[in-house]
Amino acid sequence: MTIAVKTYAVLRPALKKLPRPVRSFFTRLRVASQRAFFALKHGFSTPPTGTDLVGYEAFYDLIDGRGLLRLPGDLVEIGAFCGGGTYKLAKFLKRRGSPKTVYAVDVFDCSLDRTLNESGAEMAAVYSGILKGASQRDVFESVTTGLDNVVVIAGDSKKITLPTEIVCFAFIDGNHNPCYVQNDFHLVWQKLTEGGVVAFHDYGGDLPQVTRTIDRLCDEHRGEIRSLEVDPTRHIIYVTKRRR
DSSP states (O other), X not given: OHHHHHHHHHHHHHHTTSOHHHHHHHHHHHHHHHHHHHHXXXXXXXXXXXXXXXXXXXXXXXXXXXXXXXXXXXXXXXXXXXXXXXXXHHHHHHHTTOOOOEEEEEOSOGGGOOOBOTTSOBHHHHHHHHHTTOOHHHHHHHHHTTOTTEEEEESOTTTOOOSOSOEEEEEEOSOOSHHXXXXXXXXXXXXXXXXXXEEEESTTSSOHHHHHHHHHHHHHTGGGEEEEEEETTTTEEEEEEOOO
């Protein structure tokens, strides 16, 4: 797969010079090959293109390597957007034979995130551009239909209560306003089991206020944290809770 991606990157300038129908053919071929490789590697088909903007398969090795599924607790996702990541987590649990549940928290109203990125664009506008007029909730429902190990909590993360008592893994990518980043951290941290991991998106990216807030939270809780690891490619930081 890596070779195919690198080959495409090398050929891309030349492909741009080809007639549109030919370019479209090669694009469809590339997407089809990527989907086939994903299914072969992970044992289930990938969700619709564009519904996972992070690449949730990056969590699989972490979850397996840390033995997180052997710890008590469920998985929590704050900020589900179009559901592709929710789908990947749920399918991953099924593939591993895990009885754990994915709790997906989202207000399903992208217009509420007015946080500005470094280019001055509101996140609400970014999401709107991706949805292209489609209903976020409708897209999410179509992507996650039939997944019986997903519990959707539709609401403001400041106002909801997590219906699970223990969390082994959480991914936070909700409203990017610092007050929400702080709220969402505390929402899962108080229930995170020892040795569990909470991951934040947009760390070190074009939302510096998110990075600053995460750094402050990690400093405030440094006595409870075993390790911090950063994936600079995906702009994710993994925070592991210390064992007592």
